[in-house]
Amino acid sequence: MxxxxxxxxxxxxxxxxxxxxxxxxxxxxxxxxxxxxxxxxxxxxxxxxxxxxxxxxxxxxxxxxxxxxxxxxxxxxxxxxxxxxxxxxxxxxxxxxxxxxxxxxxxxxxxxxxxxxxxxxxxxxxxxxxxxxxxxxxxxxxxxxxxxxxxxxxxxxxxxxxxxxxxxxxxxxxxxxxxxxxxxxxxxxxxxxxQLDAPMRPGSDGCAHGGASFDGIGADFRRLHRRREIVAADVLDAWFAPAPGVLEILAEDPAWHARTSPPVAADGLRARIAAARGVPAGSLTLGAGSSDLLFRAFREWLTPASRVLLVDPSYGEYAHLATEVIGCRVDRLAIGPADGWRIDLERFADTLAGADYDLAVLVNPNNPTGGQLPVRALHDMLRRVPTRTRIWVDEAYVGYAGWDQSLASSAAERPNLVVCTSMSKMYALSGMRVAYLISDPATAASLGRWTPPWPVSLPAQLAAVAALRDPAYYAARWAETTVLRAELAAALGAVDPAAVIDEAVANFLLITLPDGGPSAAEVVAACRRDDVYLRDLSPMSPAFQGRTIRVAVKDPAGNARIVAAYRAAVTAALRPAGAATR
CATH class of the missing domain: 3.40.630.30 (Gcn5-related N-acetyltransferase (GNAT))
Structure with a gap:
């Protein structure tokens, strides 16, 4: 032949x-x-x-x-x-x-x-x-x-x-x-x-970080001018600038910032965080972003014999670390669009009570689905959790919901509760890599033995301290984000009324595409041709059925470009009439 x-x-x-x-x-x-x-x-x-x-x-x-x-x-x-x-x-x-x-x-x-x-x-x-x-x-x-x-x-x-x-x-x-x-x-x-919408060679898996938008800029930093041409709505970096005090201190003496070793244990930053959150300084563990902290903590607490409960879908790093890095037995509590992506805390508590778990993780507000669990319901759930099961609560976006929804004060007192807070998304400091854990002092002291010196760089310490000094600025930006998110949701919903738009509590929303049209992968690929980067959630979980896109809220100009690119992608008839969509 x-x-x-x-x-x-x-x-x-x-x-x-x-x-x-x-x-x-x-x-x-x-x-x-x-x-x-x-x-x-x-x-x-x-x-x-x-x-x-x-x-x-x-x-x-x-x-x-x-x-x-x-x-x-x-x-x-x-x-x-x-x-x-x-x-x-x-x-x-x-x-x-x-x-x-x-x-x-x-x-x-x-x-x-x-x-x-x-x-x-x-x-x-x-x-x-x-x-x-x-x-x-x-x-x-x-x-x-x-x-x-x-x-x-x-x-x-x-x-x-x-x-x-x-x-x-x-x-x-x-x-x-x-x-x-x-x-x-x-x-x-x-x-x-x-000709499939999945690339032939696998790229990032469900816990991809940084999105694909840096591919359009170039990781070698030779085309940084492209940052002004690209709408990076595939990552959840803040659309707004850091507080004015952050910009001032970073601009004051950048040569000194670059060449000077930071305070070895970041004691000034630790004291500022403790004051801002109303917790003892001894309950804090600092790190260069939440991934630094969870890798450090999980490898200390877990072994391949450990059993872990995760919500599915949720932030993919937890499943990656527990299954691929450590090799734990991981069970998943599935949520889906039929229940509005709601985490059922009764079922969560029942599951923990019915088995011998070492660790359970909640992301609140949840990423990528965006729902928020009320703090009172969380307290009720915690009363039912076996004392030997450690609960890790990721509060990377809690500021958007309100600080009164945080479990920080409880974590400082309760031996089996740990709260992780990143300053990346809420404080527009993603590039600085600053995060902290709040736990009881004994847990913090144990983790301190595995914390290297200089866990946070000097520019990052300076920026974080300055940011925490201006809560009013950030509260105003979070409120503005809520308005921008609602406007973006309305504009996207008008493009195709058959699509379902789910507003998150934080700085993003979800689009679930209807049957009979292009897949999430196809829409995302089409938008990239217009330099608009959105996140296809399909690889994270079957719950998304290949049809759900996460969109980060940007400024008004960025949101307008998102809507225009999405409209072009949806109306371009990416599939021939009558084509199968799954």
Missing amino acids: VSQRLGVRLGTSADRDWIFRLRHAVYAEELGQHSTDPAGRLSDDLDDHGVGYLVATCDGSPVGFVSITPPWVGHWSLDKYLSRVDLPLLDAPDVFEVRILTVAAPWRGTGAAAVLMYAALRWVQSRGGRQVVAMGRAELAGMYRAAGLSPTGHTVVAGAVTFDVLAGDVATLADRTQRRYAPVLNRLGDAVDW
């Missing part, structure tokens, strides 16, 4: 007849799994309920496909053969079913099957999938095991065909694929016509 170019794309409604005919030819006529149909077509009820197809092509013509059932469909092909008792994995909110990988006979052995398997992995990754389950023909078990899938111990017989039920951890599969097949993937990158 003459060499032809392989490709892969999302199947459209126009592909369905071809897919159903190939399914009939292979699974009814060739393999005898199903009875033959006079119409020569084979489909099932999942085809009417949101199942997606990826299609392999040769020079643009379809030659094979793989079907993916995401968790939001609510049922699986495997439900016909196994109960949830047989295979509890099917009840997980983050499992995707990959099924009926099929290549037409003339193209078997061309690499089309390998392209489809890899494309399915990338598509699942891009939608936040953490586990996959599949039925693989028993005679092809070696191929599936080589890809990293493992038998579950279940076998399914359908007609004349025997299938092994296999499963795999998505992160492990992706790591194995990148390590074992990197040269092949590098070659495929040039040879395959890749």
Whole structure:
């Protein structure tokens, strides 16, 4: 056969007849799994309920496909053969079913099957999938095991065909694929016509930091003029400048700031924070941003034998550190759009009471969903928490909700409560890297043993102290943010009334795109062509279903550019009419 170019794309409604005919030819006529149909077509009820197809092509013509059932469909092909008792994995909110990988006979052995398997992995990754389950023909078990899938111990017989039920951890599969097949993937990158909205090679995962907007500026800082051309709404940096006193002290003697070692333990900053928050100085642990603190604390408190409870979706660094770095057992309390992204504290407390957890994390207000838990409800929940379970509350955005919503004073007294506060987003000091933990003095002293000297740079100490001296300035900016957020939400909502706009308590909002239009990845990519960077939340969690975008609030000019870019992306008919969106 003459060499032809392989490709892969999302199947459209126009592909369905071809897919159903190939399914009939292979699974009814060739393999005898199903009875033959006079119409020569084979489909099932999942085809009417949101199942997606990826299609392999040769020079643009379809030659094979793989079907993916995401968790939001609510049922699986495997439900016909196994109960949830047989295979509890099917009840997980983050499992995707990959099924009926099929290549037409003339193209078997061309690499089309390998392209489809890899494309399915990338598509699942891009939608936040953490586990996959599949039925693989028993005679092809070696191929599936080589890809990293493992038998579950279940076998399914359908007609004349025997299938092994296999499963795999998505992160492990992706790591194995990148390590074992990197040269092949590098070659495929040039040879395959890749048309999925997920990039062929994985970039940042669900805990990406700094967003992609610095890609437009350049990390080598040679094109800093680009910072004025780009709207960086993919990160939650403040839209406003730091307080005037911050700018004055940083401009006063920058040469001295750069060459001078800071106070070794940042005692002046510590005293200023203690006074501002009404807590003892001995209850504070300082760090160069919240990531510095959580890496230091979690590695001190947790081991691979530890059990951790997280909210899903929430700030991705916690899951990354607990699962990928330390290797803890992590359970997730799922929230979703059906309940307005609300964290059910009753269920949270019940979950903690029903198991032996070492640590549980709450982000309040939650990022990226934006909801806020009232402080009174938090106090009620804390009374039910087992004393051996440490509760970590991330209050990076609490100033937007009001300082009266903070648990700071309780954390200074309660041995199993720690509050983490970043000065990055609320005080417009993201570049300075200043954060602090509030805990009981014994916990602070323990963490102090693992705190290096000079944990916060001199410019950062100077800026943070100056910022804390001007609470009125920041209170005014936070109030202004609320107004700008409401205006931005109204303008975005007017672009497409079918989209759902969820205002956060903090400096961002969510857009959930309607079915039948472009995916979040496609809208985000289109906006970047206008130098407007938004955040596709899809890789963080299946709860976003590939359709949710987070948008940081900017100044009026920046917000106007966000709305214009979003309008252009939505109205540009990124998909042909009738195309499948999932």
